[in-house]
Every structure is written in structure tokens, then in C-alpha cells.
Amino acid sequence: MACWGHGRNVVAEPLLSVKGLSKQFGGVVAADDLNLDVLPGEIHAVIGPNGAGKTTMLNLLSGQLKPDRGTIRFAGGDIARLSPAGRSHLGLARSFQITSIFRDFSVLDNVALAIQAHDGHGFRFWRPARGEERLRGPAARVLEQVGLGARSDMLAGNLAHGEQRQLEIAVALATRPRLLLLDEPMAGMGRDASDRMIEFLRSLKGEYAMLLVEHDMDAVFALADRITVLVYGRAIASGTPEEIRADRDVRDAYLGDDEAA
Amino acid sequence: MRNAITSRRGIVTLAVFAVIASMPVLGPALGQPFYVDVFTRVMIWGIAAVSLNLILGYGGMISFGHAAYLGLAGYTIGIMSDAGIDNGFLQWPVALAVCGLAALVIGAICLRTRGLYFIMITLAFGQMIFFLGVSSDRYGSNDGLPIYSRSEFKLGGAELDLGNGTLFYYVTFVLLLASIYAVYRIVNSRFGMVIRGSKSNEARMNAIGVSTYRYKLTAFVIAGVMCGVAGVLMANFERFVSPDTMDWPQSGEMIFMVVLGGIGSLFGPVLGAAVFLLLSEFLSNIMESKNIIFGPFLILVVLFARGGVNGLLGSRAERRG
Ligand SMILES: Nc1ncnc2c1ncn2[C@@H]1O[C@H](COP(=O)(O)OP(=O)(O)O)[C@@H](O)[C@H]1O
Numbered sequence: 001m002a003c004w005g006h007g008r009n010v011v012a013e014p015l016l017s018v019k020g021l022s023k024q025f026g027g028v029v030a031a032d033d034l035n036l037d038v039l040p041g042e043i044h045a046v047i048g049p050n051g052a053g054k055t056t057m058l059n060l061l062s063g064q065l066k067p068d069r070g071t072i073r074f075a076g077g078d079i080a081r082l083s084p085a086g087r088s089h090l091g092l093a094r095s096f097q098i099t100s101i102f103r104d105f106s107v108l109d110n111v112a113l114a115i116q117a118h119d120g121h122g123f124r125f126w127r128p129a130r131g132e133e134r135l136r137g138p139a140a141r142v143l144e145q146v147g148l149g150a151r152s153d154m155l156a157g158n159l160a161h162g163e164q165r166q167l168e169i170a171v172a173l174a175t176r177p178r179l180l181l182l183d184e185p186m187a188g189m190g191r192d193a194s195d196r197m198i199e200f201l202r203s204l205k206g207e208y209a210m211l212l213v214e215h216d217m218d219a220v221f222a223l224a225d226r227i228t229v230l231v232y233g234r235a236i237a238s239g240t241p242e243e244i245r246a247d248r249d250v251r252d253a254y255l256g257d258d259e260a261a
Numbered sequence: 262m263r264n265a266i267t268s269r270r271g272i273v274t275l276a277v278f279a280v281i282a283s284m285p286v287l288g289p290a291l292g293q294p295f296y297v298d299v300f301t302r303v304m305i306w307g308i309a310a311v312s313l314n315l316i317l318g319y320g321g322m323i324s325f326g327h328a329a330y331l332g333l334a335g336y337t338i339g340i341m342s343d344a345g346i347d348n349g350f351l352q353w354p355v356a357l358a359v360c361g362l363a364a365l366v367i368g369a370i371c372l373r374t375r376g377l378y379f380i381m382i383t384l385a386f387g388q389m390i391f392f393l394g395v396s397s398d399r400y401g402s403n404d405g406l407p408i409y410s411r412s413e414f415k416l417g418g419a420e421l422d423l424g425n426g427t428l429f430y431y432v433t434f435v436l437l438l439a440s441i442y443a444v445y446r447i448v449n450s451r452f453g454m455v456i457r458g459s460k461s462n463e464a465r466m467n468a469i470g471v472s473t474y475r476y477k478l479t480a481f482v483i484a485g486v487m488c489g490v491a492g493v494l495m496a497n498f499e500r501f502v503s504p505d506t507m508d509w510p511q512s513g514e515m516i517f518m519v520v521l522g523g524i525g526s527l528f529g530p531v532l533g534a535a536v537f538l539l540l541s542e543f544l545s546n547i548m549e550s551k552n553i554i555f556g557p558f559l560i561l562v563v564l565f566a567r568g569g570v571n572g573l574l575g576s577r578a579e580r581r582g
Pocket residue numbers: 025028029030048049050051052053054055056057
């Protein structure tokens with residue numbers, strides 16, 4: 001594994017620090033002794049071919065899957081055995097590669113529910129939740145922020161694909177995370193929509209740390225502070241965008257044809 | 262347009278409830294006093310179906326053992342009455358507590374499973390309680406347990422005499438309205454949003470920081486207690502409880518009522534209970550086995566009227582959408 005840039009990183013304490021993370025599905029090694037960290041405010045991109053184990057890695061980090069081995073330190077403690085809900089409360093939020101929203105709720109309800117989940121009072125049985133300014137206000141502001149303000153009352157399932165991807169991010173943001181785990185946020189988007197998403201993610205830069213899994217190379221090189229390349233569950237290279245662009249192994253394994261074209 | 266359509270559902274629902282409300286007068290006036298009995302049963306089953314709808318319709322928990330609470334509540338009333346305790350102020354809370362406790366235990370185990378397993382294990386618990394009834398020789402086993410006097414509610418000099426059919430009818434009516442209103446409040450509360458969110462997308466619910474188990478278990482217990490109310494009324498009305506009250510076909514019929522009326526709609530389960538019971542009353546007068554009709558009927562509802570009666574009353578756009 002090629003490693004650069006360590007000298008640059010010694011100052012800041014990583015927000016997320018993964019060591020020796022491994023996961024097997026039967027004979028398939030989806031995560032193979034992964035080491036990786038994300039600094040506060042940093043965008044760390046993970047690229048790699050289909051089936052490389054990128055989604056598996058995010059599932060391990062967010063708690064959908066339990067690792068076979070390895071530690072995940074987040075904000076100071078090991079979270080590898082914590083439930084997804086517990087991790088969300090520590091400040092970990094994720095978006096899914098396949099859009100995962102409450103399709104039969106309104107757009108505003110989707111976000112308000114995420115606000116409610118972090119407001120700490122779910123066991124209230126009588127007062128109408130839709131009348132609570134404490135939930136609706138912040139939810140409406142998040143929707144404005146992602147540009148879905150005009151869609152508030154629409155059924156989430158009726159949004160256009162690109163808007164559903166935006167909502168996916170809005171729901172994650174509504175939990176006030178410290179680290180965003182984004183699984184191909186531009187998946188299935190047209191050029192324009194994906195440019196807007198890149199701009200939007202850029203506007204969040206510094207405010208949130210991000211672990212960005214993405215296929216779109218323009219997006220990755222435009223946004224990332226650091227890039228890790230995953231192949232067959234292994235991190236084969238990690239470094240700055242320039243270093244990755246120049247890396248021979250990476251070009252052979254993955255970028256090769258892309259870059260030549 | 263939209264208002265006219267909304268009000269079609271509103272008008273029909275209101276009309277149904279007006280008919281129910283006036284049946285003690287309407288029935289005898291039409292020369293059909295037994296309608297009062299039929300509609301008392303409609304309301305009791307309505308409460309049961311409303312309670313099942315809370316977890317099935319809003320929470321996506323397909324419980325196939327919900328009739329257990331009808332039986333548990335009924336047997337509690339019957340056994341207490343057998344022991345000489347007829348005081349309703351004692352009987353009813355004990356019956357509901359038994360249901361709540363049973364739901365807590367059953368739910369705590371069943372809610373660790375999903376999908377088909379959940380259906381099967383709730384069915385298994387339901388049948389376990391059924392066999393408990395069958396094997397209780399002391400309380401009539403298969404023959405059931407007669408209940409000689411209705412629950413007594415005496416306070417000072419005043420008495421609520423449930424032996425009075427009309428009074429019993431309106432007590433049931435008020436409890437039906439109360440259970441619908443309770444479900445209405447619950448499903449729109451913060452708690453309700455979590456329950457509905459878990460049905461809609463559980464992985465997302467977890468990812469935004471909610472462990473759904475405790476919420477689903479709470480809903481399961483609420484539904485069990487609410488169904489217990491129906492069981493208490495049923496025992497008082499029929500003056501009899503037997504293992505058949507909680508056999509699995511009863512749980513199946515309850516699901517049928519919910520599906521027929523409209524899953525996850527507020528009034529649907531009551532409409533479903535009404536259509537089901539009135540139809541079976543009618544069919545049992547003209548043929549041996551009503552199931553020859555009910556089987557295909559259920560298939561047609563599932564294929565062509567997903568929203569049940571409640572859905573049919575909605576707009577065309579709504580049905581398509
Ligand atoms: N739940 C699972 N069960 C079995 N195999 C899985 C599961 N999830 C992923 N895999 C396998 O693990 C490998 C990595 O998949 P994934 O993480 O989805 O890759 P990527 O997101 O990089 O495309 C693939 O070979 C995939 O088939």
C-alpha cells in the first residue's frame with residue numbers, strides 16, 4: 001500500500017479512525033484489513049470499481065453491519081459494537097446509495113422526523129407532531145439549505161430522482177452530524193444535477209467532515225482533500241488528489257482508461 | 262373538486278356512524294330489534310379491528326394472534342365473576358392489565374423477528390393461549406365458561422346497569438369512538454410518526470438515530486390493551502367466553518376486517534367490521550358455508566381494492582396515486 005501525506009496530518013486528531021477493519025461474506029472478502037481516518041472538516045473520498053467493498057465499508061461504519069475484526073474509533077471511543085441508532089447520536093450520519101427515504105411521508109415530514117429523532121422526546125403520544133414548530137422550523141430550514149424548500153408538502157416518493165437524492169442528504173444533515181458518510185450521492189444524476197450537488201457539498205466543506213464514496217471522478221477531484229482507492233476490499237493507495245492522479249498502480253488498477261480518454 | 266371527494270368519504274363515514282348511533286331506535290322502528298344485537302357486535306369487533314389496525318396498518322406489524330386478547334379479557338371477566346367478583350371497577354382494569362402484560366411478553370419476543378417469522382410466531386402465541394383455554398377443565402375447557410352476571414358499576418347510590426341493552430349499546434358506542442380518537446391522536450403524535458416511519462423504512466429510521474424496538478413494543482402493548490376493551494365488552498355482551506373466542510380463525514377474521522375496511526385508515530376497520538359481520542349475517546341465512554363467498558371476496562378486495570372500503574370512497578386520483 002502506498003502512503004503519502006502523513007507528515008501533513010500529525011497536527012489534528014482524527015475524528016474517525018479505522019484500524020484493521022475486516023468483513024467477509026462467505027468466500028468474498030469485502031473489507032480486508034482497512035485502515036483509514038478522517039480529520040475534522042476534511043473530505044476524504046473513497047473510490048474503487050464496482051464490488052470493491054465501498055458500500056460494505058460504509059455499512060460497517062454506520063452500524064448496518066458488524067465487522068469480523070477491527071476497531072472504529074469515532075470522536076474518541078470505539079463504536080464498532082454500537083447500534084446504528086447509537087452511532088447517529090454520536091454524530092454519524094449517512095446517505096444510502098439506493099435512495100432510502102420515507103416515501104409515503106411528505107418531504108417536510110421526512111426531515112422533521114430526523115429532527116425529532118435527535119430532539120430526545122419520542123414517547124409523546126397525544127400532541128400532533130405536525131403542529132410542533134420546534135420540529136417544523138428547523139426541518140424547513142434544512143430543506144431551504146438543500147434547495148427543496150418549494151417541495152416541502154410533496155410526497156417524498158413523488159419527487160424526481162435528483163430531488164430524492166437531495167432529500168437523502170437533507171435527512172442526514174437534519175441529525176446535526178459531525179461526520180457525513182455519503183454513498184455515491186451523485187448516483188443516477190444528470191450532469192447539471194450532479195454539478196449542483198458538487199457545489200452544494202462544497203458549500204458544506206469545513207462545516208462537516210465527510211467520507212465520500214463516489215464514482216464520478218470530476219466530483220472526487222473537485223471536492224476531496226484526500227483519496228483512498230479500494231480494490232477487492234483492500235486500500236491499495238491513499239493520498240492527495242494529485243498524488244492519486246500520478247500513482248501508477250492506481251492508474252493501472254482503476255483510473256487507467258478513464259484518464260487516458 | 263378535492264373537497265367534494267373528501268366529503269364523499271366524510272359523508273359516507275358519517276352516515277354509517279349515524280346509522281350505528283340511531284340503531285337502538287331505528288331497529289325496533291323497522292321491526293327488526295335484533296339489529297341492535299348485530300350492531301353491538303359490529304362495534305365490538307370494530308374496536309378490536311381498530312386496535313389491530315394501530316399495529317398492522319400504521320406499524321406494519323402483521324399480528325396473527327390478536328384474538329388472544331379478546332379471550333384473555335373475556336376469561337378474566339369470566340373467572341372473576343365465577344369467583345364472585347362482579348365489580349366492574351375491579352374486573353375491567355384487571356382484564357386490561359392481563360392483556361397489557363400478555364402483549365408485553367408476546368411482543369418482547371415476537372418483535373425480535375421480521376416478516377413471515379413475525380406472523381408465524383404471533384400465531385403460535387395465540388394458539389398457545391387458545392390451548393390454555395382448552396385445557397382449563399375448571400373453566401369449562403372446550404365448552405367455554407358462562408358468565409352469569411354482567412360487570413357491575415355501582416358508585417354510591419348510582420348504578421350503570423349494563424344489563425340494559427340500550428345502555429350497553431351506547432357504552433360500547435362511546436368506547437368505539439374513544440378508541441378511534443385515541444388511535445387518531447397516537448398516530449399523529451411524535452410516537453406515531455416513529456411507528457409509521459418504522460413501517461415505511463426501518464433502516465432509515467435506525468440511521469437517523471431511532472431504535473425502533475421499544476416503540477414497536479409500546480404500540481403492541483397499546484393495541485393489546487385496546488383489544489382487551491373489545492374482549493371485556495364481548496364477554497359482557499355474550500355472557501359467555503370460550504376457547505373459540507381466541508382461536509386463530511378469529512385472528513384471521515380480524516385481519517380480514519382491517520384489510521376489507523382499509524389498512525392504515527382511521528375509520529376503515531370499523532367499516533370493514535360492519536361489512537364483514539353484516540355480510541356473514543346475511544350469508545348465514547341463505548347458505549351453509551359463508552366461506553365459499555368470503556374466500557373469493559377477499560381475493561377480489563386484495564386485487565382490485567387495495568385501500569378497502571375506505572379507499573373506494575376516496576378519489577380516483579388517490580386510488581391511482
Ligand atoms: N449483504 C451481503 N451479503 C453477501 N455479499 C455481499 C453483501 N454485501 C456486499 N456483498 C459483496 O461484497 C462485495 C462488495 O460489495 P459492495 O460493498 O456493495 O461494493 P461497492 O459498494 O464498492 O460496489 C461484493 O462482492 C458484494 O457482492
